Structures are given as structure tokens and as C-alpha cells.
Amino acid sequence: MQTSRKWMFACLCMLMVVLTACGGGTGGQSASGNGTADAAPTAAAAGTEGSSDTQTSGEPVKVVWWHAMSGELGTVVDGLVKQFNESQDEVEVEAVFQGTYDESLNKLKTAMGSGTGPTMIQTYEIGSRFMIDSGAITPMQQFIDAESYDVSNLEENILGYYTFDDRLYSMPFNTSNPILYYNKDAFKAAGLDPENPPKTYEEVAEAAKTLTKDGMTGGSFAIYGWFMEQLTANQGAELLNHSNGRDGMADEALLGQPAIVNTLEWWKKMVDDGVMLNLGRKTDDTKKAFAAGQIAMTLDSTASLRGIVKAAEGKFEVGTAPLPKPTEADAGKGGVVVGGASLWILNDRPEEEQQAAWKFIKYLAEPATQAQWHVNTGYFPITKEAYNEDLVKENLEKYPQFQTAIDQLHNSELTPATKGAVMGVFPEARQLTETAIEEALTGTASPQEALDRASAEITQKIQDYNSTVAQ
Incomplete structure (x- = not known):
């Protein structure tokens, strides 16, 4: 049955690639009810330490990150990756621009099951249902639960989009309204x-x-x-x-x-x-x-x-x-509903790679990192404490118009609509x-x-x- 469903989904992926290229619980099955996202085994939830092989080799774990940030946004991404790589010697992230959101997702669909895909990928918010159904991802919740990672400092109205059945499937990255x-x-x-x-x-x-x-x-x-x-x-x-x-x-x-x-x-x-x-x-x-x-x-x-x-x-x-x-x-x-994209970890990569990707994702969520991301791009910080950073305070003085966006986000009550x-x-x-x-x-x-x-x-x-x- 699982093989049949994998085959059917592979056919769907190819069909959706063609279509995109041509054009650009109670009432039914729940978001995680089909079992695909959790079906593929992963040891990511077993702990937070990297593979012992990594410690033996002494080489940093390589994480390939596919993203869709071009121009100045891509420059900011490269800068954050460089800072992370220089801040420690256990993980080395390689950021690879893959075109538009549509182009990047289509490349992932083509790579699924071939072992040629990335460790993690940035996918636009409207690709979330597909990513969950693909069975190709490790839900972010597994990493969160494994080390009791505190998500209380993250913006609830941003997390809301990527949470299904009380489980966070991907980590918000660039968010707007x-x-x-x-x-x-x-x-x-x-x-x-x-x-x-x-x-x-x-x-x-x-x-x-x-x-x-x-x-x-x-x-x-x-x-x-x-x-x-x-x-x-x-x-x-x-x-x-x-x-x-x-x-x-x-x-x-x-x-x-x-x-x-x-x-x-x-x-x-x-x-x-x-x-x-x-x-x-x-x-x-x-x-x-x-x-x-x-x-x-x-x-x-x-x-x-x-x-x-x-x-x-x-x-x-x-x-x-x-x-x-x-x-x-x-x-x-x-x-308002948040727009933008989030980060997904692929489950066909080795455990140490997934853990390394999780370490990088946590770095991106830190207040100082989010402050840099927000000030240099205009996207919301996903971390509430980022607003306490001097960099953000100074930016808000320069661009007071952004207060409208902050208030609009915080004034939106989380409902199925929002x-x-x-x-x-x-x-x-x-x-x-x-x-x-x-x-x-x-x-x-x-x-x-x-x-x-x-x-x-x-x-x-x-x-x-x-x-x-x-x-």
C-alpha cells in the first residue's frame, strides 16, 4: 500500500511540474491523518546530538539549503550563512539559489526519491499542503519535542499558518502581510x-x-x-x-x-x-x-x-x-494571513545532516539574527525578542510606517480564516x-x-x- 501511494504521489509531482510550467479531523482527513509525513523513519527525534561519525571524522556536517531569495535578499541570505559558518565549526551550510518559489519547488519534485535533493528547502506558504503530503519531510515538531525547544518567543500569528493538528511542520523564515x-x-x-x-x-x-x-x-x-x-x-x-x-x-x-x-x-x-x-x-x-x-x-x-x-x-x-x-x-x-515562506527539513538525508540543519534553523530564529534579517529585508522578525534589539528600534524610527504592519499582525486573532x-x-x-x-x-x-x-x-x-x- 505504501509503495502504491508513493508511486501515485510521484506521478502527481510530475503532473504538477507540467501544470506549473504551463501556467505559472472531523469533516475529512486531517493534515497529518494520511500518515505520509510521519511514515518515513527518522532518528531526528531521538536526541539532539550529531552522529558519532561526524565527531570521528572531525569534518563539519554539510547542509545544502535550497532557497528562492534573489538580488538583495539573496545577498542577505549569503551574509547570514557566512556568519553562521564562521560562528562554529560543526556545521557548514551551503546556500543554493534555485530560482523562483515555483521553480525551486518543481526542482524538489523532480529530485524526490533520487537522493539528489537538499538537506533543507525554503518553500512558499502555499506549498505547505503539498510538502506535508509528499512524505518527504521531517516535521519540525520532532526536533522541538526532542529537546523541549521553547517556541513561546516565536510569533503565534506566524506559527499559526504552519501548524496543523497542533504540530509545527516547518519553521517560518520570511514573513509578510x-x-x-x-x-x-x-x-x-x-x-x-x-x-x-x-x-x-x-x-x-x-x-x-x-x-x-x-x-x-x-x-x-x-x-x-x-x-x-x-x-x-x-x-x-x-x-x-x-x-x-x-x-x-x-x-x-x-x-x-x-x-x-x-x-x-x-x-x-x-x-x-x-x-x-x-x-x-x-x-x-x-x-x-x-x-x-x-x-x-x-x-x-x-x-x-x-x-x-x-x-x-x-x-x-x-x-x-x-x-x-x-x-x-x-x-x-x-x-491578515501571513505570506512568505518557511524552512523544511528533508527526511531522506542522514540523521546528522537533519540535526545540522536544525541547528542552523535555530540560529536563524535567534533575536539578533532576526533583527538583521528584518532590518535588511523588511520581512517580519519571527522572534518577538527581536523588537528589543537596538537595530530594530533604530529601523522603526527610520521607517515608522512599519508599525502599521506590526499592529496589523498582532491584532489578527488566530482563526481558521487568519x-x-x-x-x-x-x-x-x-x-x-x-x-x-x-x-x-x-x-x-x-x-x-x-x-x-x-x-x-x-x-x-x-x-x-x-x-x-x-x-
């Missing part, structure tokens, strides 16, 4: 209070109307599935059945529900009224338009904050605000959501029609996926 960016100078010129940004859908629409003049349009939101996911969670609504796939594996998408349809209708009306530009799917395009003063408001990741503020220097002051929600939405209901949806076909689902948004904004279909069609297609893909990992 979306916020509203706005041009304070434009607000002042239009007679709006730059210190009182819009908080509701209705206030955003009204501000966009007021700001649209003299060659400037009120705003623009990139057609990005992540934004729709966030606006949905901010209302306390769920994308999938079975509590967003956290109370058993989801088998139905819920995109046609009122919370999502109303959001798309609000977005479309602003576009139709000419107070919101449709600049397509690339967030880079909305960032450029914002920096150029073409638009006065936009949505983007907290990880983009430094770049957005820098691009506006000498031109206008950037303000930040939490994600808006409908006026009728309960102010205390809902919140923990985030989990499904094995999330990348494909996000693309289908973006197609639905595009159809609605361009008038090809009504918001309800577009979302119903996307929901049906996503549901079918989820069910096809689930059939390959079912017991």
Missing part, C-alpha cells in the same frame, strides 16, 4: 486628512474619487490572488470548506460566497468609475505607478515597504494603513482566482459568474489532487 500604501501629500492637497487614512471599502472608494484629479488616479490594486485571499480573511471568511482545510482536507472552494463577491464588486465599481486603474497582474507595475505619482493608493506587501519609501524620497511622504474591510464587517473579526487556507493545488488556484478578477474587471463576466466558474475549477483540481493522496 499586505497593507495599504498612500500618498500623504496627495491626501493633503485633495483636502483629506493624511493622518486619517481610509479604513473601510466605502472610505477607500470615496477617497479614490476625491484623489482622482490633475492627472492622478485614486489608486490601483494589482490583480494578485494573494490580495483577494487577504481581503477575504480580513472579513473572517474562509476560502475553503472544512475550516479552510485545517479541519480535514478541503474538497470545495468557496469563492462564490458573498464576502468575496462583494469585494470584487467594490473593486470593479472603482475601476468602472475611473477612480481606480487596472494595471494588470504585476505588483511591480503598481509600485512604479505609485512612485511616479500616477496613483495615490495601492496594496502591497510589508516586505516592499523600504523600497516603496525609498522610491518616493524627495517626491512625497508615504503613509501606511491596515487592509480595509466593508463597513458592515465586525471590526474585531478577521485579520491561519490561511491549505490545499495541494494552491498555486493553480491562485492563478484561477486572478483570471476571475481579470474577467470581472474587464467586463468579460460578472463578479459572481467569474468567481463561481473559478470556484468550480478549483474544486475539481482539489478533488483530483486529494484522490492521489487518499488512504
Whole structure:
């Protein structure tokens, strides 16, 4: 049976590689109920010491880390790896850039079972369901339990995404959420209070109307599935059945529900009224338009904050605000879902390699390391004590706009909605959501029609996926 399931999952991996290349408990089976993540034997939970072979050889244990951080982010990664390697002589980490998140995950799928994969890999949050179902990982919880590692200093709202059935499967690494960016100078010129940004859908629409003049349009939101996911969670609504796939594996998408349809209708009306530009799917395009003063408001990741503020220097002051929600939405209901990626340890590597990877992961979670990571990238520290580091305090003085992101994270109550949806076909689902948004904004279909069609297609893909990992 196990061999059959491994074969079926291998077939699924190959199918998902092709699809991605072409396009970019109670109600069901629980996140760990299929037994795959725990089925592969590992001695990682037996203790915290490395292999005696390592001590005999005197050579450091080599850890290969596949990541998807390019450009300046990659430079920061290399710097942290260099610091770790120089801080001790038991472990040597080699960081290897593997392209985008999609490209990196596809390479892992190809390497599974061949012995050519890495010791650990950085995988985006929407790949979590696949990673668990693959049977290729050692849950982080095993290392935590083996040495009673204290996770109380880690951000609960970040851990929540990667925790299933009270078990942490991967360690958060780079974490962000979306916020509203706005041009304070434009607000002042239009007679709006730059210190009182819009908080509701209705206030955003009204501000966009007021700001649209003299060659400037009120705003623009990139057609990005992540934004729709966030606006949905901010209302306390769920994308999938079975509590967003956290109370058993989801088998139905819920995109046609009122919370999502109303959001798309609000977005479309602003576009139709000419107070919101449709600049397509690339967030880079909305960032450029914002920096150029073409638009006065936009949505983007907290990880983009430094770049957005820098691009506006000498031109206008950037303000930040939490994600808006409908006026009728309960102010205390809902919140943001963390985005970004986490670190997974592969179970086909020797015990000493897994233990070495765990040692490096603990180093990355230390307050001083997290302070460096946060200040140099804009991603959240995953460790609460990092905010006590002078480096972080000084950075917050320089970029006070980031306080919005911190407050938004901490004000989000952990629920199935804010923990985030989990499904094995999330990348494909996000693309289908973006197609639905595009159809609605361009008038090809009504918001309800577009979302119903996307929901049906996503549901079918989820069910096809689930059939390959079912017991």
C-alpha cells in the first residue's frame, strides 16, 4: 500500500511540474491523518546530538539549503550563512539559489526519491499542503519535542499558518502581510486628512474619487490572488470548506460566497468609475505607478515597504494603513494571513545532516539574527525578542510606517480564516482566482459568474489532487 501511494504521489509531482510550467479531523482527513509525513523513519527525534561519525571524522556536517531569495535578499541570505559558518565549526551550510518559489519547488519534485535533493528547502506558504503530503519531510515538531525547544518567543500569528493538528511542520523564515500604501501629500492637497487614512471599502472608494484629479488616479490594486485571499480573511471568511482545510482536507472552494463577491464588486465599481486603474497582474507595475505619482493608493506587501519609501524620497511622504474591510464587517473579526515562506527539513538525508540543519534553523530564529534579517529585508522578525534589539528600534524610527504592519499582525486573532487556507493545488488556484478578477474587471463576466466558474475549477483540481493522496 505504501509503495502504491508513493508511486501515485510521484506521478502527481510530475503532473504538477507540467501544470506549473504551463501556467505559472472531523469533516475529512486531517493534515497529518494520511500518515505520509510521519511514515518515513527518522532518528531526528531521538536526541539532539550529531552522529558519532561526524565527531570521528572531525569534518563539519554539510547542509545544502535550497532557497528562492534573489538580488538583495539573496545577498542577505549569503551574509547570514557566512556568519553562521564562521560562528562554529560543526556545521557548514551551503546556500543554493534555485530560482523562483515555483521553480525551486518543481526542482524538489523532480529530485524526490533520487537522493539528489537538499538537506533543507525554503518553500512558499502555499506549498505547505503539498510538502506535508509528499512524505518527504521531517516535521519540525520532532526536533522541538526532542529537546523541549521553547517556541513561546516565536510569533503565534506566524506559527499559526504552519501548524496543523497542533504540530509545527516547518519553521517560518520570511514573513509578510499586505497593507495599504498612500500618498500623504496627495491626501493633503485633495483636502483629506493624511493622518486619517481610509479604513473601510466605502472610505477607500470615496477617497479614490476625491484623489482622482490633475492627472492622478485614486489608486490601483494589482490583480494578485494573494490580495483577494487577504481581503477575504480580513472579513473572517474562509476560502475553503472544512475550516479552510485545517479541519480535514478541503474538497470545495468557496469563492462564490458573498464576502468575496462583494469585494470584487467594490473593486470593479472603482475601476468602472475611473477612480481606480487596472494595471494588470504585476505588483511591480503598481509600485512604479505609485512612485511616479500616477496613483495615490495601492496594496502591497510589508516586505516592499523600504523600497516603496525609498522610491518616493524627495517626491512625497508615504503613509501606511491596515487592509480595509466593508463597513458592515465586525471590526474585531478577521485579520491578515501571513505570506512568505518557511524552512523544511528533508527526511531522506542522514540523521546528522537533519540535526545540522536544525541547528542552523535555530540560529536563524535567534533575536539578533532576526533583527538583521528584518532590518535588511523588511520581512517580519519571527522572534518577538527581536523588537528589543537596538537595530530594530533604530529601523522603526527610520521607517515608522512599519508599525502599521506590526499592529496589523498582532491584532489578527488566530482563526481558521487568519491561519490561511491549505490545499495541494494552491498555486493553480491562485492563478484561477486572478483570471476571475481579470474577467470581472474587464467586463468579460460578472463578479459572481467569474468567481463561481473559478470556484468550480478549483474544486475539481482539489478533488483530483486529494484522490492521489487518499488512504
